[in-house]
Amino acid sequence: MPKRVSLRVIMDKQKDDTLFKVRSSRSCIGAGYRLYTGHFKHIFRYSWVAALIYALFCSIGGVLMVMIPRLMPITMIILVMVECLFASYGFSVLKQHQATGSILRPAKWFSIDTHIILKTAKFWLCVLVIYLIVSAVIVGLGYVAFKYLALYTAIGCVGVAGLIILCLLLPLAYVMMRYILNDGIGLWKQFKTSYSTGMRHWGFIFIVGLIATIIEVVLLLILSLPATILSIANTQSALGVAMGDPYALPSYMPALAAGTFLIIGFLQAYVMLSVLFPIYYMYGAIDTQEQEKDDFNKQQQ
Numbered sequence: 001m002p003k004r005v006s007l008r009v010i011m012d013k014q015k016d017d018t019l020f021k022v023r024s025s026r027s028c029i030g031a032g033y034r035l036y037t038g039h040f041k042h043i044f045r046y047s048w049v050a051a052l053i054y055a056l057f058c059s060i061g062g063v064l065m066v067m068i069p070r071l072m073p074i075t076m077i078i079l080v081m082v083e084c085l086f087a088s089y090g091f092s093v094l095k096q097h098q099a100t101g102s103i104l105r106p107a108k109w110f111s112i113d114t115h116i117i118l119k120t121a122k123f124w125l126c127v128l129v130i131y132l133i134v135s136a137v138i139v140g141l142g143y144v145a146f147k148y149l150a151l152y153t154a155i156g157c158v159g160v161a162g163l164i165i166l167c168l169l170l171p172l173a174y175v176m177m178r179y180i181l182n183d184g185i186g187l188w189k190q191f192k193t194s195y196s197t198g199m200r201h202w203g204f205i206f207i208v209g210l211i212a213t214i215i216e217v218v219l220l221l222i223l224s225l226p227a228t229i230l231s232i233a234n235t236q237s238a239l240g241v242a243m244g245d246p247y248a249l250p251s252y253m254p255a256l257a258a259g260t261f262l263i264i265g266f267l268q269a270y271v272m273l274s275v276l277f278p279i280y281y282m283y284g285a286i287d288t289q290e291q292e293k294d295d296f297n298k299q300q301q
Helices: 002-017 025-038 040-067 069-100 114-148 151-169 172-181 187-200 202-223 225-242 253-274 276-300
Strands: none
Touching (some): 025 040, 025 202, 025 276, 040 253, 069 114, 069 172, 069 253, 069 276, 114 151, 114 172, 172 187, 172 202, 187 202, 187 276, 202 225, 202 253, 202 276
């Protein structure tokens, strides 16, 4: 009898983990975080080296941002590039789950999937280009609005334009999953076939993305408290030095900042990685709904 119960539990768990299944937004979020926490040991073994590399860059970048604030833009660009590398490990385990229904223990202590990394980098580069274009459009609209309209009217117009553009960018979350997790189709072709599907499920994507983002932001803010305290202390010290006061921070401040950002960066890497898992199930639910819709239309013909 115990064996039957155990087998039933395993079968139920596998059924709950199934990707291509019609789910509500709440179910996608729950299934995503269950998959992440339930297989975290294997995910950690697969990605801890990449997380450590990301943490080292966070440590160096954190010290630079605290001690030399003017280097912040360059530091942030480098951190985004390294974050892209780490995110590819999340896509690798998700692709494995899509193919096998599970996340297996890695055979090596360190491995790298260059194909996934290249696809991730290509998509993020595309998003960066879109971001720059959108930023240019918003700046242009802002310039025209503030030049020809009253202040509050201009602020309202720019805000509405920004909100509309943000809504148009939201389906990219679905396009991202379909492109990175499936082979045999290019980014542009995938964009043309998947973006309209994402727009049809805009509300579904919005709810899943909003809740996952709120969870991520809250956890990141909690983890960032020590770094925030160090940054405030350094800013106050810099202001004091500018006003003629002596440098008040201890000599070991750079080492303290480096160690703090190293630990925080390592933990934050896995918080940011967790966001991919609810989006993964959101992609599976949308694909399942679209497939059922196509099957129904074929039956009606």
